[in-house]
Amino acid sequence: MMLLELTRAQRLATLPVMNRANRANRWARALPLAVLGLTAMGGCVNVTAPDKPIVIELNVNIRQEVIYRLAADAGNTIDENEDIF
Amino acid sequence: MNRVWKSIAAAGIAAGMLVSAPASAQRDPAYEAARSSGQVGEKMDGYLGIVGSPNVNLQRVVADINIKRRALYSQRAQAASPSVTLEEYALTAGCLAIARTVAGEKYQAPDGSWQTRTGAPPMRDSRCPA
Numbered sequence: 001m002m003l004l005e006l007t008r009a010q011r012l013a014t015l016p017v018m019n020r021a022n023r024a025n026r027w028a029r030a031l032p033l034a035v036l037g038l039t040a041m042g043g044c045v046n047v048t049a050p051d052k053p054i055v056i057e058l059n060v061n062i063r064q065e066v067i068y069r070l071a072a073d074a075g076n077t078i079d080e081n082e083d084i085f
Numbered sequence: 086m087n088r089v090w091k092s093i094a095a096a097g098i099a100a101g102m103l104v105s106a107p108a109s110a111q112r113d114p115a116y117e118a119a120r121s122s123g124q125v126g127e128k129m130d131g132y133l134g135i136v137g138s139p140n141v142n143l144q145r146v147v148a149d150i151n152i153k154r155r156a157l158y159s160q161r162a163q164a165a166s167p168s169v170t171l172e173e174y175a176l177t178a179g180c181l182a183i184a185r186t187v188a189g190e191k192y193q194a195p196d197g198s199w200q201t202r203t204g205a206p207p208m209r210d211s212r213c214p215a
Binding site: 063064066067068069070071073074075077078081082083084085 | 154169173178182214
């Protein structure tokens, strides 16, 4: 009777990691994060996809500027080489 | 001795005349004929194109001119500052060559079709200078 009062019942010496319930809990926390990461990556791909028409439009603008700059020189070239124009 | 000097002077004059001869002559008669009859036309890209059914003679004339044009475009594109691409220079020359066609000659419209030049301004790429 006295002995029972002196020693207190202790839990078994286990680390929290080793606890089966705890492990399941960790998965429950990791899964939404993983899903979030995947959706974020999907979002990145969507952002890079539709830039093609923009590039073509830029080319058009650069070209026109170049054409205007070259017009006088090209005119002289045609004048000086009448036999092939 | 006097004769030697005379012949040297004559040779010098002859050489001078050769050098000063105009570098660019007029169009080759075959090219001129093909152009005015609408067998060849000015393309948007700065080169000549065959409008109707091609024949060997016509193909030779057009290829010869286009090779010379390409060499010229390449040289001028590099000489520009800042330098531009061959295609950019060729396109500019195409704009101007189409603008300089006379009534009856053929040119390529922006949709790729062959058009006969009339008194009206030609249909050109929207990027072409006025």
